[in-house]
Amino acid sequence: MAFLLINGEKKQFDALPENIAELLKHLDIDAATVVAELDGQIVQRQDFAKTKLIDNQKIELLRFVGGG
Amino acid sequence: MDKLKIANKTFESRLLIGTGKFSSNQTMARAVEVSGTQIVTVALRRVDIANENDDMLAAIDRKKYLLLTNTSGARDAEEAVRLARLSRAATGIEWLKLEVTPDPYYLLPDPAETLKAAEILVKEGFVVLPYINADPVLAKRLEDVGTATVMPLASPIGSNQGIQTRASLEIIIEQSAVPVVVDAGLGLPSHAADAIEMGADAVLVNTAIATAKDPVKMAQAFKLAVEAAELAKDAQPREKIKAASASSPLTGFLRD
Numbered sequence: 001m002a003f004l005l006i007n008g009e010k011k012q013f014d015a016l017p018e019n020i021a022e023l024l025k026h027l028d029i030d031a032a033t034v035v036a037e038l039d040g041q042i043v044q045r046q047d048f049a050k051t052k053l054i055d056n057q058k059i060e061l062l063r064f065v066g067g068g
Numbered sequence: 069m070d071k072l073k074i075a076n077k078t079f080e081s082r083l084l085i086g087t088g089k090f091s092s093n094q095t096m097a098r099a100v101e102v103s104g105t106q107i108v109t110v111a112l113r114r115v116d117i118a119n120e121n122d123d124m125l126a127a128i129d130r131k132k133y134l135l136l137t138n139t140s141g142a143r144d145a146e147e148a149v150r151l152a153r154l155s156r157a158a159t160g161i162e163w164l165k166l167e168v169t170p171d172p173y174y175l176l177p178d179p180a181e182t183l184k185a186a187e188i189l190v191k192e193g194f195v196v197l198p199y200i201n202a203d204p205v206l207a208k209r210l211e212d213v214g215t216a217t218v219m220p221l222a223s224p225i226g227s228n229q230g231i232q233t234r235a236s237l238e239i240i241i242e243q244s245a246v247p248v249v250v251d252a253g254l255g256l257p258s259h260a261a262d263a264i265e266m267g268a269d270a271v272l273v274n275t276a277i278a279t280a281k282d283p284v285k286m287a288q289a290f291k292l293a294v295e296a297a298e299l300a301k302d303a304q305p306r307e308k309i310k311a312a313s314a315s316s317p318l319t320g321f322l323r324d
Contacts, residue, residue: 062115067274
C-alpha cells in the first residue's frame with residue numbers, strides 16, 4: 001500500500017505508479033494539457049516519464065482554464 | 069493613434085479579452101475571434117481528478133493570440149510567483165497578468181504583495197502586466213521596477229459598474245510611461261470607449277462579454293466601441309466649454 005497527496009487529497013495505491021506519466025495514465029489525464037509540481041518543484045512535461053514517484057509525495061496537477 | 073505596443077510586441081487591437089465564464093469553449097473561441105483581439109487571458113487551476121476536464125487551450129489558436137496567464141487565486145506574492153513559474157513551464161510564454169487578490173468579496177488587488185511579486189518576476193525575465201487598484205503612486209512604483217504595463221481597475225472585477233475610478237485613472241494615464249490597460253469593471257462598450265477616449269492605451273474585458281446573453285454579439289460591440297474611440301482620438305475633439313456655441317449661423321436672421 002502506498003499514498004500520494006494529489007491536489008491536496010490523499011490517494012491510495014496498491015502499487016505506486018512508477019513515474020508521473022504513469023500516474024497521469026492511471027488517472028486518465030492527458031499529459032499534454034497538464035502542469036505538474038512534485039514536492040513544490042516544477043516538473044517539465046518532457047520529464048514526466050523520467051520523474052519517479054515515491055510513497056507520500058505531494059503532487060500538484062494543474063491545467064489552464066478560462067480566466068480574466 | 070499609433071499601434072499598441074507592449075514590451076517588444078505591437079498589436080493591431082486595443083481590446084484584450086478574458087476567457088472566463090463563457091458557457092462553452094466554442095462560444096468563447098467565437099467571441100475571441102469576433103473581438104479582433106490579439107491577447108487573451110487564461111487561468112491555471114488544479115485538475116479535477118474525479119471528473120473529466122475539457123482542454124480549453126485547444127480552443128485558442130496560439131499562432132493568432134498571445135496567451136496571457138493570470139495569477140488569479142494567488143493571495144500573496146509567493147503564490148503569484150509560483151503560478152507564474154508554472155505557467156512559464158507549461159507554455160514557454162513569459163507574459164503574465166499579475167494579480168494578487170486576498171479579499172474574495174471585492175477581489176481588490178493587494179498593492180504591497182503585487183509590487184513584491186512584480187519585482188521578483190521582472191528579475192526572472194517575465195513580461196509583467198500587473199492588475200492594480202487605480203493608484204497613481206503604485207502605478208509609478210511598478211513602472212520603476214520594470215513592469216510592461218499597468219492595469220488599473222475601472223471598478224471591481226465582474227461588477228459591470230464602468231469607470232468609478234476616473235480621477236485616479238486620469239492621473240495614471242497622464243503620468244505613465246508604460247501602456248495603461250484599464251482592466252475590470254467595464255460593463256458596456258461605452259465604458260470601454262470612455263477609457264480609450266480618456267487616453268488609456270487598451271482595455272481588458274471579460275465578464276461583460278462572457279455573461280451577455282449573446283457573447284459573440286457583445287464581443288463585436290466592444291470591438292466597434294474601441295475602434296470608434298480610437299478614431300475619435302485621432303480626430304482630436306475640441307475641448308469642453310461652459311457656454312453654448314451655436315451650430316447654426318446666428319447672422320442673417322429674419323429680423324431688423
